[in-house]
Amino acid sequence: MLSSIKGSLQKQGIRLTRQRQILLDLIDKSGQHLDAESLFQLAQEKDAKLNRVTVYRTLKLLKQEGLVDELDLMHYGGDQHYYETRMKQEHAHIICLRCGKVEEFFGEPLQKLRRQIEADFGFQILLARTEIGGYCSHCQVLRSREVEEVAAAPLKVKAKVRKAS
Amino acid sequence: MLSSIKGSLQKQGIRLTRQRQILLDLIDKSGQHLDAESLFQLAQEKDAKLNRVTVYRTLKLLKQEGLVDELDLMHYGGDQHYYETRMKQEHAHIICLRCGKVEEFFGEPLQKLRRQIEADFGFQILLARTEIGGYCSHCQVLRSREVEEVAAAPLKVKAKVRKAS
DNA sequence: GTTAGTGCAAACCTTTTGCAGCTCT
DNA sequence: AGAGCTGCAAAAGGTTTGCACTAAC
Numbered sequence: 001m002l003s004s005i006k007g008s009l010q011k012q013g014i015r016l017t018r019q020r021q022i023l024l025d026l027i028d029k030s031g032q033h034l035d036a037e038s039l040f041q042l043a044q045e046k047d048a049k050l051n052r053v054t055v056y057r058t059l060k061l062l063k064q065e066g067l068v069d070e071l072d073l074m075h076y077g078g079d080q081h082y083y084e085t086r087m088k089q090e091h092a093h094i095i096c097l098r099c100g101k102v103e104e105f106f107g108e109p110l111q112k113l114r115r116q117i118e119a120d121f122g123f124q125i126l127l128a129r130t131e132i133g134g135y136c137s138h139c140q141v142l143r144s145r146e147v148e149e150v151a152a153a154p155l156k157v158k159a160k161v162r163k164a165s
Numbered sequence: 166m167l168s169s170i171k172g173s174l175q176k177q178g179i180r181l182t183r184q185r186q187i188l189l190d191l192i193d194k195s196g197q198h199l200d201a202e203s204l205f206q207l208a209q210e211k212d213a214k215l216n217r218v219t220v221y222r223t224l225k226l227l228k229q230e231g232l233v234d235e236l237d238l239m240h241y242g243g244d245q246h247y248y249e250t251r252m253k254q255e256h257a258h259i260i261c262l263r264c265g266k267v268e269e270f271f272g273e274p275l276q277k278l279r280r281q282i283e284a285d286f287g288f289q290i291l292l293a294r295t296e297i298g299g300y301c302s303h304c305q306v307l308r309s310r311e312v313e314e315v316a317a318a319p320l321k322v323k324a325k326v327r328k329a330s
Numbered sequence: 331g332t333t334a335g336t337g338c339a340a341a342c343c344t345t346t347t348g349c350a351g352c353t354c355t
Numbered sequence: 356a357g358a359g360c361t362g363c364a365a366a367a368g369g370t371t372t373g374c375a376c377t378a379a380c
Binding site: 013015016017018035036037052053056057060078079080081 | 370371378
Binding site: 331332333334335336337338339340341342343344345346347348349350351352353354355 | 356357358359360361362363364365366367368369370371372373374375376377378379380
């Protein structure tokens with residue numbers, strides 16, 4: 001997969017610089033859902049001189065070339081974007097708004113949705129993104145416990161909690 | 166719908182200030198998919214003193230209360246967020262990356278997706294967002310024409326076009 | 331040797347925060 | 356009266372741009 005990305009780039013006359021090799025390797029290997037800043041931190045471990053701007057420029061390039069997908073993950077962690085190499089199979093991202101865990105869903109409804117939109121609107125789909133936020137099974141329990149505690153607490157504390165959210 | 170929003174707010178002890186009434190009216194009436202800046206511009210026509218910060222604070226509040234949904238529309242227009250009152254029916258947003266037109270899709274695959282994710286993961290869904298980018302039927306034609314033109318153009322122009330995207 | 335790509339600093343855009351004063355209930 | 360809300364100014368966070376220098380092909 002990594003080498004196919006590299007191939008795609010070179011075909012367009014895009015240079016495979018040392019910096020890009022580092023970034024490409026990191027995006028490809030190090031699991032999913034990196035944001036620019038994390039990628040930058042990781043890249044610096046391999047090349048302390050590599051600049052944050054280069055990270056942004058590389059991500060922009062890969063996005064334009066359709067080699068990575070950009071996610072927001074429901075802005076769980078803030079307003080930054082997350083990236084993942086474009087996988088064979090379209091999938092939805094499911095984000096727990098309490099613990100931040102991200103799960104992926106590959107199911108037939110996604111393909112059906114895509115086909116139906118193409119048919120209904122005569123639309124040519126280039127990018128698709130489904131993000132779902134809520135509570136994972138584990139956090140549902142913990143969450144209801146928290147809500148009870150807040151309800152039982154004196155008013156001042158209650159106000160504080162609202163503000164903190 | 167507007168009055169039900171107002172009711173929801175007052176129930177929580179949230180005050181219905183002049184500024185909020187203006188913003189609520191604008192969000193409810195003026196079609197869909199306003200971003201904070203547009204909303205601010207519109208609001209200023211009704212009250213020149215209304216501050217941009219108040220717009221952000223109001224949107225944040227409505228989002229927290231689950232009364233509006235936040236969209237990105239595939240970052241078509243930049244990194245700002247768009248808002249719409251939460252509708253009875255979940256829907257996907259389909260954005261043409263050439264002309265910016267946004268269409269809405271209400272179809273059974275969306276409900277199916279939701280049910281399946283709840284079942285498969287035991288996940289409690291609070292927010293769901295599906296955004297699809299590509300070319301609308303109208304722009305597909307224009308787009309292929311543009312691509313041909315670029316291919317026919319001399320190299321220097323070609324480079325310029327790539328940069329501009 | 332060219333042309334694309336990098337680093338650096340500075341700008342940019344959107345959104346948030348601190349605080350004093352105002353206002354809704 | 357008093358908490359909640361607003362406006363203003365300033366800061367923050369994430370990302371982009373201009374430019375001179377460097378490196379890939």
